[in-house]
Amino acid sequence: MTPLAVILTVLGYIAVLFVVAWLSGRRADNAGFFTGGRRTPWYLAAFAMIGAAMSGVTFISVPGSVAADAFSYMQMVAGFTVGQLVVAFLLVPTFYRLRVVSLYEYLDARFGVAAHRTGAWFFFLSKMLGAALKLYVVCAVMQLLVFDAYGVPLWANAALTMGLVWLYTQRGGVKALIWTDTLQSLCLVGSLALSVLFIMRGMGWSAADVVREVGASPYARVLFLDDPSSGRYFWKMFLAGIVLLVAMTGLDQDMMQRNLSCPTPRDAQKNIVLTALCQIFVILLFLVLGVLLYAYVERRGMALPARSDEVFPLVAVEGGLPVFVGVLFVVGLVSSTYSSAGASLTALTTSFTVDLLDGVKRYDERRLTCVRRRVHGALAAGLVGLILAFGYWADDSVINLVFRMASYTYGPILGMFLFGLATPWRVRDRWMPLVAVAAPLLSAAVQWFARERWGYQIGFELLIYNAAFTIAGMFLLLKRHEK
Template sequence: MTPILVLLTIAAYFAVLFGISYITGRKADNQGFFTGNRKSSWYVVAFAMIASAISGVTFVSVPGMVATQSFSYLQMVLGFAVGQCLIAFVLIPLFYKMNLTSIYEYLENRFGLSSYRTGAWFFFISKMLGAAVRLYLVCIVLQLLVFEPLNAPFILNVVFTVFLVWLYTHQGGVKSLIWTDSLKTFCLVVSVVLCIYYISKDLGYNFSEMTAMVRDSDLSKAFFFDDIKDGKYFFKQFFAGIFLVIATTGLDQDFMQKNLSCKNPRDAQKNMVTSGILQIFIILLFLVLGVLLYTFAAQNNLEIPTKGDDLFPFIATGGYFPLIVAILFVIGLISAAYAAAGSALTALTTSFTVDILQSTKKDNELKVASTRRIVHIGMSVIMGLVIILINLLNNTSVINAVYILASYTYGPILGMFVFGIFTKKQVHDRFVPLVALLSPILCFIIDTNSKAWFNGYEFSHDRLILNAFLTFVGLLLLTRKKTLQS
């Protein structure tokens, strides 16, 4: 696939995307940017959220992890679905009742200003790092397909990629994202389904033969109950999935910003449950694709890339299939990646403007709009710089990097919300930032020494639960005698 063809594919895709963004966002005010004026239809939001949840990391990393992890990721995805049901019936009614623009305003109402800012800053760090890791993956693929053949530096690649994200989100915010993400979801699902079709056809399988081959493959083992010390152990993955999705979706301004754009809490609940169920089937498609890719590589004696993240790009764009497969790969990748990056950039802008600068509480509409635009540009620049830094430091699978980051940065947020919702205790608010900083440090120390201290036990994504628990205990130590009145 030539660099020019890749650029033409991206240009055609973004021409449609910009058209949708302009039509839906041209009359958006600040509330349209922040909450979509709470007029979004639940089924549109549910469909749109698939692309944001999947991201370019899933698109590339999940097929590649099949060789070492089999279908064990599905255990975590089942936990995701349960977690989204808990979000629907615990968090959504609470946030709607309080009529929040930013969900971290809950922490101010419950504990005080220091807790509020702590939650907002931890979200800022979490989302910036997570979004940058996801967008970094797109930059790597574009560098391979476009910028390297044109002898262009990686920094130009980053500027180009981040600028596109800024361009289609700067006007309409959430109001535009609901519709642009719906387009991305459609492109994402169609591309992965057609890639499965073309690869199966090349291998000589019809649908039933392909299904039987995947079912019988050693790579498709999904459930692991044998060794509790193993990172793939079912209950470790399942419960980690529940708490991960509560932390990274239910307590994440990015995803909840879309949910809070629904007309009422009942619609938001329908959206959350529906998107959770759909995600199981979408992830299963990517796992099936992984088996097909490794099977194809084995039958054709291909030298498999060292990093699993490189497998799908290597085969899809390597000229082994009709050109349409390479085009579908590019469309699917940019659909997934730009959906996650666009919604993250909008959420970061919202949280920084509302929570950290508190512009909506002290400024008029015009001043808020001006501040929001400046913050939006600033967030884009910071994201670009973080991507460049990640490129210098990267040494692990991208999807593992995302979840490791989430375990350490979302843990304090999860612990604070659990303490606030399930207890009526008040805390010494000014010391909450100290607890939020110490918890990840203690979690890291325990995680690093767990094999020696706990008879070979190894933490996986369940380190998030440990991190949140440490935060919860820390808040208990800060308890004041006064309790919250019912």
């Protein structure tokens, strides 16, 4: 697949995306930007959430990860499913009852301004880093496929990508995202399914052959119950999946903006349950694709790339398959990227404007629109800078790096919400920033000590330790004789 073919594919997709974004967001006001006006049908939100949950990192990293981790990711997916139920039946009724625009307004009502700002700042840090890391992966692939051939540097690549994301989200916000995410979900799932089909045909396999070969592959092992010290141990990944889902979806402004755009809590709950079921099958298909990719590389005698994240691009673009496979890869990659990046930028804008600037209370509608657009543009520029920083630093499988960062940055948010929902007590709010900073530092110290002293590897369940330290710190801040 030539660089010109990649460019034409990307431009074609972006043209369709901009038309959908313009049609759906042309009459959006601030309420439409922040919450979609709470008029989104639940089934539309559920389909949109597939694209929202599956970023470009998922599209590239999950298939490539099977060589090192087999199907162990499904253990975490089982935890994700339980976590979705927690979000649907515990958090959603609370957020609808309070009619929040930003999730972190709950912390203000429950504890005070300092807790509210602390939760918002930790979300801001988490989402900026996570969004930039996911965008970096896609920019790196596009650099390899297109921009290097024309001598275009990474900074121009990143600026162009974020400029397009800024353009299609700057007016419509959540109202536009629901419809653009629906388009992106359709492209993502279609690209995934057709890629599997073409690779099957490239090896001369039938559906029965795929089931047999995948089942017999050492990469298809799902359960890891033999070594509790391993990062892939079932109970560690299952429990980590529950808390990661609750933290990264239920307490994430980005993901919950779509759920809270439904008219009623009942609609939001139906949307979340359907999303959970779809997520199981889509991720399983990604892992099956990973087995097929490695089998194809072996059969063709191709050299494996240095990084697992490059296996899918290698096979799709240079593997001798029909050009249409490369087109599917690019469409799937671009669709998942713009879905994730657009949603992240919208959520960051919402949280910064509502939580950190207190914009809804301070400004009238006209002034709020002006402030929101300035914040939106400034955050887009900030993401470009972070993408370039990751270009010099990221060297791990990115799906692992995303979850590892989330274990540190979402822990204080999870701890604060758990304490607020499970206890009637109030705390001395002004000390909450200190607790929130101390918890990740203590978690990192425990992780290092367990590895050095006992050889015990704390994996994604680090988030549990982090939240526990936050809760313990809040108990130290209890207001005596007051509930």
